[in-house]
Each structure stands twice: as structure tokens, then as C-alpha cells.
Amino acid sequence: MFTSRLSLFLLFLLLPLRTLWADTLPMPEGQVILKVSGAISHTNVADEAHFDYTMLAALGMHDVETHTPWTEGESRFTGPLGRDLLDAVGAQGNLLKVKALNEFVADVPVEDLRNHDVILAVEKDGERMPVRDFGPIFVLYPFDQNPKLLNETYRFRSVWQVKSIRVE
Structure with missing residues (x-):
């Protein structure tokens, strides 16, 4: 009986720490290639989220084979889904x-x-x-998979040589 009460007490004592850890990201070990700031709840450097290549890859790599207005022929682009980055930083805004x-x-x-x-x-x-050649990060829409995206609005949003994202 005493052991189970002690276990429950320790569980409730440690729950806030688990919540604190969930709101922080690991520190980048390599060169930082992306900084995310603004309306985010998960950070690792002051009030920002800094990512190196390995951290971005850990979000899960996805391939998009597509033509773009800026490249010759079809290319295979690889990187994390934008929505996975938003989830990783706890994004709370409507605009990037x-x-x-x-x-x-x-x-x-x-x-x-x-x-x-x-x-x-x-x-x-x-x-x-x-x-x-568009690096280190290129915000890329799946143009071939959804031809409705191949217009001036989405081309303008396809930023290459990305260094930072601010969530508003």
C-alpha cells in the first residue's frame, strides 16, 4: 500500500517535468540551417527553435517528384513535411x-x-x-501532384534559400 502511494506521489511530482521536456527541443549539434520564432511553444534557444539538418531529417523525410518553374525536367526533392515542423515547434499562428x-x-x-x-x-x-542550388531549404509545393498549385500565388510562396520562419 505504501509503495503504490509513493509511486503515485512520484508520478505527480514528475508530471510537470515531463510537460516541461515536451515543450523543449533537443539542441542542434551541427550547423543551424533554420530558425523558427514567433507563436511557438517548443523551443531550444531562448524563445526560438533552431534546427540543424539532422533535426529536420528526424521529423521524417518525404519525397516529392515534381517539375518546378525554376528547374529543368522533373526532380526528386526530399525533406520533412511543413506540417511536421509546425507540430514540432508547437506553432499556434495562422501565417508564416x-x-x-x-x-x-x-x-x-x-x-x-x-x-x-x-x-x-x-x-x-x-x-x-x-x-x-536552392539550399539549404526550399519550401516546395507538390506542383505535379496538384496542378492547381502551379500559379503565381503558390510560386511566390515557394521560397528557396530559407533561413528562418516566423509564426504569426
Whole structure:
């Protein structure tokens, strides 16, 4: 009887710690290639979520084979689903401000990532994407799978050389 009460007491004592751990992300061990800020509840550096390649890959890699307006022929792009990143950081907003290395910013509705298999491509045809070839991250819509996405609105939201995302 005493042992079960002690176990229950310890369980209730440790529950807040488990909740605290659930709201933090592991620290990146490699070069940080993405910073997520704003209306997020899971962080690892102050009030931001920093990701290296390994952390993004751990979200689950998905392939999208598609043509794009910026590449020749069909390519296979690989990266985590955007909605998996949103879940990982506990995103609570409706709009993403996606910023590229050259300071270009595009507004991307969160519903795009929830309703379409948008990936944060980190590889093209099996190779990591260098900055000169859309890297380190390319917000990519599945254009061939859903031709309705191949219009100016979604092309504008397909940011490459992504460095940060702010959730609003």
C-alpha cells in the first residue's frame, strides 16, 4: 500500500517535468540551417527553435517528384513535411513569414502546410542542396501532384534559400 502511494506521489511530482521536456527541443549539434520564432511553444534557444539538418531529417523525410518553374525536367526533392515542423515547434499562428538568405520574405498561410504536402526540401535528387542550388531549404509545393498549385500565388510562396520562419 505504501509503495503504490509513493509511486503515485512520484508520478505527480514528475508530471510537470515531463510537460516541461515536451515543450523543449533537443539542441542542434551541427550547423543551424533554420530558425523558427514567433507563436511557438517548443523551443531550444531562448524563445526560438533552431534546427540543424539532422533535426529536420528526424521529423521524417518525404519525397516529392515534381517539375518546378525554376528547374529543368522533373526532380526528386526530399525533406520533412511543413506540417511536421509546425507540430514540432508547437506553432499556434495562422501565417508564416518565410525569410530567405537574401532577406526576401513571403507570407505563407499555415493552412497551405496543413492542406498540401508542402515539404521543406533539403535534398534534390539525393544530394544536399547547396545555397547556389536552392539550399539549404526550399519550401516546395507538390506542383505535379496538384496542378492547381502551379500559379503565381503558390510560386511566390515557394521560397528557396530559407533561413528562418516566423509564426504569426
